[in-house]
Amino acid sequence: MGDANPLLHHCMENILLNGSVNLNIDKDPRKCRAIFRELSGVLNKKLILDSVKSIVLPTNNFTSEEEDIILCIVFMKNVEVCTLCGGRRGSDGKAKQGGLQNLPRNFGSLTQITHLDLSFNIFTNMPECLFVLENLNTLNLDFNHIKTIPPEIHKLSNLEELYFRRNNLSSINVKISCLQCLKILNISSNQLNELPNVFHLMKSLRSLDFSNNRIGQLPENLFCSDSLDTIRAGHNYVETLPPGLCDSNVEIVDVRFNCIVELDDSVKSDNRVLLKGNLPKSNRNHDSSLDDIEVNDYDVPIYVMESDISSFSASSEGCYELPSGVRITIPKHFTCSCNEIYCNVSTYEDCNFSLQETDQLLSVVLHLMPNGLHFEKPIKISIPYTFSGFDDQKREIVIRVVSSDSKNYSEDLRSDIINHHEEPPSTMHGEVTALIAHFSKFAVVSRLVQNTIVVDKNSQKTLFSSVDPFTKLRFPEGCVTSDVNVTLQILSVNPMDVDNITASSNSYASNILSVDVKPSTEFKQPITVHLALPYLLMGKQFNKRELRLMKCMNDSEEWKDITENVDLVFSTVDVSFQVQSFSKFWLVWSNVCGVLRKVYRRIITYDVQFLAMQQKTLPSRIIAQCVRSDLMQGRINQLVEQGYRAGDCSTAVQKLMEGDQFKVKVIGDLQIKQYSAEDKRHIEERVLVKRFYSQYSPEKSDSCRFFVEPVKECLSENITGYISFYKIYDQSIQVDPSHDNSMLGEGCNNMSLLKKRPFIDKQPNIYDTSKHAGIERQNITDLELFHLDDVLVILQNVELPLQLSEEKQHVLFFGELGTGMFKESNLRYIASEIGVEWQEIGHYLGLRTDHMDRIRMDFPGQAREQIFQMLKKWAQMHMHEEDCMKQFTEALVDAGRTDLAEKVKHIYEEGSENFRKTIKRRKEITTPENF
Structure with a gap:
């Protein structure tokens, strides 16, 4: 606990200044909670528990032995915002569940709570204590294991936002209609087969998302609602739309990837309705994401391929495993416009895969052809990877697809990571699996952790960084005219690098904030950016004029000082300012500006020798x-x-x-x-x-x-x-x-x-x-x-080789290992003695299967030439090694061709003897031209 005292002091300052306690910091979650326990004791002694208005505490690795920590919160009666969530990313880059599975009954005494975040935990039911929190405005229970929304939900009469994404919901009680203040309801990615016909009774409901479920029929009165403007129902089994759409006030009806095949022309032409990916139910695969596929369709036979350059029938279901470890699974009932699928695996040395400047390539590159081919039911690919977490950045692992044409399009796929082992702790080996709907180039990439949000015109949104908890973006209502995806990334800056480059111990630089907006847009209203101060300046007094705000466009490296163009508002932990377009932002001390590019370049490069x-x-x-x-x-x-x-x-x-x-x-x-x-x-x-x-x-x-x-x-x-x-x-x-x-x-x-x-x-x-x-x-x-x-x-002591004319060199060039032995005439003679077993001999010689496949493709139908090229390939690789003759003859013996091994030995011994006789005459030779 030696490092707790500075943090306690820092937390006390934040409580006195703004009533905030945020211990979701870059430390072990158990240590964060231990610090909170000690902090609550200090607050109790100082009688200032009521000063706490906001609490953020990680629950990763939470155990029943730590339940007293939650009890500490109960005594902070004026808490308005409480975040007790997991979601910390592990070494594989994936968000992990927290360990909180219940709340103490007296948690309900915190009647001032308006925002409660319990996401990424292991709740199986909604805790009863929640239903007495009458002032609750926002409740987030995403990524838990909750099975039902109970009737007691109606007691939360002031609730405006309710999130149940990625749970095990199978039913919703009709009492949910009593939530007359509810504006946003998100119950996506659950196990719902049906919905209650009550949403039209909820007078404030504006956004309803039940995508990624198993719903076959939409509520009959869904379009009778006067308030609903966004309905997201994609990736379900819906076959028809209920009446009333044309006369409703709804602005977006997303029913993509359902089973709707018959619609009136007026609905088809309605720009509000998104219909992509709808197929008859008999041909419908539920989803192209890993969590929502029909798993049985991918339970297919396994075939081990001999080469990383392979082809197989598009109509043959099966899991095709390549020598590189890549697996390609063609599901049952797969249909494709081509007859044959081709694959090629390139090593990292041979490929030129599209990477951002902060990315890392972790695997081989899989190229599936014909290029750009699309199909409805996805193919599953699994690619092995190796990852060493040696840099200072927080990363996550994904499969990236890059277009094979000149368009240079790339996209990161939703991926499932399987770790084989971690040894040493900083190194991981595993495989990443994803479902793909078109052919291109694929590889496993380590990227900076991304936090993404969809911003719409009808609600306020806040995007937090999971890497730097003090960095966030606030989007006001009406800042966009249509939905946009905003992605936030943090590039960590090592203070020691800044000190070394500036040659000063009085140099400060924050982490770099990078924001990407798709589709690109100019916001109608200013967006508030909260950028965390350099860590060494947090909670301290400093000359604010020394800090400069730098901006750099995402496709550039030209950093510009914009300090005089924006109003900077300082707090103890961050600087806030307003912008209407995004790029990269960086807070630096004035003496860093002169070497800013050099500091930035140091962050995105590697020390090599x-x-x-x-x-x-x-x-x-x-x-x-x-x-x-x-x-x-x-x-x-x-x-x-x-x-x-x-x-x-x-x-x-x-x-x-x-x-x-x-x-x-x-x-x-x-x-x-x-x-x-x-x-x-x-x-x-x-x-x-x-x-x-x-x-x-x-x-x-x-x-x-x-x-x-x-x-x-x-x-x-x-x-x-x-x-x-x-x-x-x-x-x-x-x-x-x-x-x-x-x-x-x-x-x-x-x-x-x-x-x-x-x-x-x-x-x-x-x-x-x-x-x-x-x-x-x-x-x-x-x-x-x-x-x-x-x-x-x-x-040292190099003796120049005997120089021979071209025609005599083949006869006498046996002095340097096997180079004379493996001349063309000898190789063609050996090839004539080898029959259909030539590939087996190639395997014993240690040639890769894809090398032999390439030879077959280059010389189709020419068996003798294929054998010669195989031998030539091996000779080019090994004829300069000391034991090349031993390798070659032993491989022939292992392949059952002892007879041919003896012939090869005889040829070599005869050639060597001729060479020794030539050496004896060397003193009589004045120049190589004498031959």
Whole structure:
């Protein structure tokens, strides 16, 4: 409890200033409640319990042993607003239930309560004590397990808003009609089969939402109401609309995804009625969300596929499991306009998936084709993911869909997360499941926690941040002409980063508030924004003129000081101001403004290092990789255990964003070893170009593996060179050469910043010869590559390979491992000895199934060529390894082809003997041209 005293002091200040106690802070919920228990004791001693008007307390992990904490509230007689809810997000990013399942009987003595929030708990019935709270104006029981709304509900005669979303409601008592002050009733996502025919009797009811239930018939007198203007009945089983719609005052009737197929033309043409997704009941799937599907339709046979590049019949129900762990489930009675479904899984290295600057990619990318194909009954996909919670941000995990065309459309799907285990605690492995209604690209993404609200013209709304409880948006009635979705995100700012960049301990910056409105709109009335103060300034005296309010449009990184353009109202915990359009907002101390972009860039980038290590027994073999800085030493230790040299093998710390591409080059007296033009193209395009993704552990992410050799002109005993690392930019980006790029940080520019500048610097990126004297960097003719850093490599006592003419090289080139053995003539001979079992041999050789699938697709009907290409693929990957011949022959033996293994050994031994004879004659050779 050592950290409780400052919080107690802070809470006391808030009580004296505004009567508020908010302990839904970034601490363990049990500790928050323990602080509240201690606080109530202090208030009792000081006889100021009646000063408390508002209480916010988390109930996650609440147990029966803590019931005395709820009793503490009972003595605060003047409480008007009480929030006892769960909803804290776990490490998987999902909101968790609280543990509150009952209230003490004397809770009803709090007669001043007007707003009560008990959401995200485990109530199975409405507590009896609620029915005596006669002044209750708003009651929120969302996300509980309540089964019925009892007749006693009529006692809450002053109730204006009632929320029962996501419960187990199966019935509603007709006494609900006695709530003559009720304006908003939300009973969506329950198990209701029918509704009482009483809503037209509720004279104040304006918004009624019973979507996502099992209702087959709407109340007969529903459209007789004089007050109702919004009815939401989507995702039910409604087949007909009751009479009276045309003459009613209702403004929106949402009956999407029901079973309405026959309507009068006057209703069909009525813009107030939303009818999308209606199908006959016999063909109707209840919902395209995970909680509302017909589960039995997805109880289908499981088929294990051999490749991540696969196809299957669109009419064949089943769960198709790919080698990558991705599962695609085609439900029963599925209909589709195409005959065959195609899928392809790309690794994180190979894909270019759309990410926001604060997102993290957690999985492979699943591409389902034909692109853009839509269907009524959804297909279920499950994608494995790995997540490391190493940054300071509060995140949630979703499946994102990105369009495969040039429209660059993306959407986050409602997803169900299954965790397999957590070990260590900061790392999670699991899978995310979602239902999809069209084909495109899909992947698991970690995004900043979002809080969303629908703002309509007929009611006041408040959107709270679950990450920063002091940050909120207040929307007045009539601020919009039609419904809009408002999403709020908080980007946390580490005070230490601000101090380090400003080189001052007197620097303050709040978290960054980002707001998105869809569809985009200009609000008719000002919206009040409450932005939390920097934590270190809360409850303290400070010079308010030192704080600056900064604004940045969501598609920009140009922060502008708008302090003089708005009226700032300060409280002990926040600053409020009014706006009519949204973007990103940030409160910073005046001395932070000069380096604001640099602070912001530090928040959205990652510390990385590059390594390049040589194999001890084969120094010409190099592994190069980009690794998060905090994982670098562990990765070096792993590679040392695998037989690589350590030493000075890593670069200084650099900055990269999620998904940034980088390229590896070799400079100095060394060059990358290449064996053909095709091999060179493959190495340049596929081996030496990689992407950085923060969530992948180094041992699982792809690395660059290649061989180096001296340049032909170099004959020194110790050959030195550098493995050089570059960041890749889009060549279409133009940079103003007169612009100061220092804000971009040490050694790395920011793509999104560069996009804003109108010119490009065509000058080459000149190598700093003072860093590595004597080494001349190859020219880089455009800014596609930006140099980051280098790692020195040395080949000691290198003997130049025997240079042979092209025609003789195939015969005698057996000196370096298996490169002579696996020449084309030998591979074609081996291919001629292999029959239909070639794929089995490929499996024993360790080739991935999708590689063999690709070979079959590239050479259809050409069995002999397919076998040769399979062997060639393996040779390109392994022929430079020390034990390549042992690997190859053992694989043949394991596949039952001992006869072929013996032939291969004979070919290799004969070739090696010829090579040794050639070496004996080497002293007589003056130049390679003598051959």
